[in-house]
Amino acid sequence: MSVAQPPVLGPAAPATDTVGRYVRRWWEGVRAGDLGSLPIVVGLLIIAVVFQSQNDRFLTAGNFVNLMVQGAAFATIAMGVVFVLLLGEIDLSIGYVSGVAGVICTLLLVPDGNQVSPAVALALALAAGAAIGTLHGLIITKIGVPSFVVTLAGLLAWNGVVLLLIGSRGTVILQDDVVIGLANDFLSVTASWLLVAAAVGGYAVTQLAAVRQRSRAGLPSDPLVIVGVRVALLALALAAATYVANQNRGIPYVAVLVGLLLVFWTWVSRRTRFGRYVYAIGGNQEAARRAGIAVDRVKIAVFAISSFMAALGGIILASRLRSVDTNAGGGSILLYSIAAAVIGGTSLFGGRGTVKSALLGALVIASIDNGLGLLGLGSGEKFVITGAVLLLAVTVASISRRGREATGRA
Numbered sequence: 001m002s003v004a005q006p007p008v009l010g011p012a013a014p015a016t017d018t019v020g021r022y023v024r025r026w027w028e029g030v031r032a033g034d035l036g037s038l039p040i041v042v043g044l045l046i047i048a049v050v051f052q053s054q055n056d057r058f059l060t061a062g063n064f065v066n067l068m069v070q071g072a073a074f075a076t077i078a079m080g081v082v083f084v085l086l087l088g089e090i091d092l093s094i095g096y097v098s099g100v101a102g103v104i105c106t107l108l109l110v111p112d113g114n115q116v117s118p119a120v121a122l123a124l125a126l127a128a129g130a131a132i133g134t135l136h137g138l139i140i141t142k143i144g145v146p147s148f149v150v151t152l153a154g155l156l157a158w159n160g161v162v163l164l165l166i167g168s169r170g171t172v173i174l175q176d177d178v179v180i181g182l183a184n185d186f187l188s189v190t191a192s193w194l195l196v197a198a199a200v201g202g203y204a205v206t207q208l209a210a211v212r213q214r215s216r217a218g219l220p221s222d223p224l225v226i227v228g229v230r231v232a233l234l235a236l237a238l239a240a241a242t243y244v245a246n247q248n249r250g251i252p253y254v255a256v257l258v259g260l261l262l263v264f265w266t267w268v269s270r271r272t273r274f275g276r277y278v279y280a281i282g283g284n285q286e287a288a289r290r291a292g293i294a295v296d297r298v299k300i301a302v303f304a305i306s307s308f309m310a311a312l313g314g315i316i317l318a319s320r321l322r323s324v325d326t327n328a329g330g331g332s333i334l335l336y337s338i339a340a341a342v343i344g345g346t347s348l349f350g351g352r353g354t355v356k357s358a359l360l361g362a363l364v365i366a367s368i369d370n371g372l373g374l375l376g377l378g379s380g381e382k383f384v385i386t387g388a389v390l391l392l393a394v395t396v397a398s399i400s401r402r403g404r405e406a407t408g409r410a
Contacts, residue, residue, distance in 0.1 A: 039345070040344055040361065041360075043364060044360075044364060047367045047368065051375075058374055060248075063370065065252065069183055069320060070320075070369070072362075073313040073317040073333070074340050074362040075362035076257075076261060076309055077098060077313035078361060078362050080306040080310055081306060081341045082357060083269070083302045085341055085342070085348060085353060086282045086352075087299060087350055088282050088285075088349060088351070089140075089299070090338075091307075092152050092154070093307070094151075094334055094337055095329045095334030097133070097158055097310040098313045098328075099158070099159070099329020100128060100161050100314070100329065101125040101129045101310070101314040102125070102324050102329070103162055104125045104128055105121045105122060105124075106324045107165060108120070108125075109174065110172065110175065111175055118178040121179070125311055126308060129308045129310055129311020132158070134307075136150050136154055137300030137302070137303035137304060141295075142296070158329070159330070163326055166324070170325060170326070172324050173323045174319065174323055179318070179319050181319075182253055183252065183254045184252075187250050187253065187256065192245070196238045199259070200235045203230075207227045254316055254319070254320075257316075261309075269354070279351055332379075332383070339389075339390045340358055340361035340365050342361065342390060343365065344357025344361030344364075346361075365386065368386055369382055372385065
């Protein structure tokens, strides 16, 4: 009996392995369809070249900061969607769940004499999101209604809740500086560079600790040179992003939040028993059940995570827009968030994907939306091109899956 395991960042190599063998093993994996993040990185490079050639403002420092802020809500919601997709399920309610949370938080902060503190407003909005996801999970697992139907009903119901909460107010302005600052305030230059140093140092320590732990256990580990290259690439990427951002307004607080969420949910998915259970259920639910995994509990927890992250994304979006209205949670939020997870490489068939795929996919979505906006194109053109990119990503994933199956790597 076998269950799917979390994918690794690179092929495992014995401690005595050479860099040359490691690279050859990686290349063999690519040829067999194990592409990892390669397609999305190539896609981002193509997007950057195309849009910069059409509008020289695309690769400016100001627009780079805009991309971080614009993509934050989609990335946050997509991280929760990844867990649902890993189970082979779907959550169509995330858009309006985000709207409900954004509206609750904003209404609780209206200075009418009954307002609460920002901490209480945020806690209640996030708790509402988690409760909604738990309710969805209970209906799916205990009653047996398919997730597509449950969350489609949720899409309609929570849209109604948004309308009821807003009522006749029309547009409600967010008037709390703390919540507004989430997406509109920025780190100082000194703080941003200290954060880069801490992030690179922490990553280096975890990588070396993993190598040492595997070596002590007599298990194969990656060559130290490869570990050094990973740390150097992360340092280069973060340093470049920080330098460019500091030429304009700096690193937004919301980008730091997204980074922390990425680290936390990556740890949950790859280093905890819960994460292994999610991959196992997505790979073969019946086998996971027979292995003693509490499938229903894991599913309920996953839908709670999805709605919790949707709620957080809704708060981020309300912060960026500084207001909420009757369309909160509508528009392209649902489609863009699911597309971000899928474009990043998460399989719709379950059991395969990583949390970082949500961040990469959200960067693609935000880049396309932003670039087309700079070219003066409307929503119609944006949806057509984004849909084409989504179809291309799924096509590449399907071809890769066939290649892995043919070589026994699936």
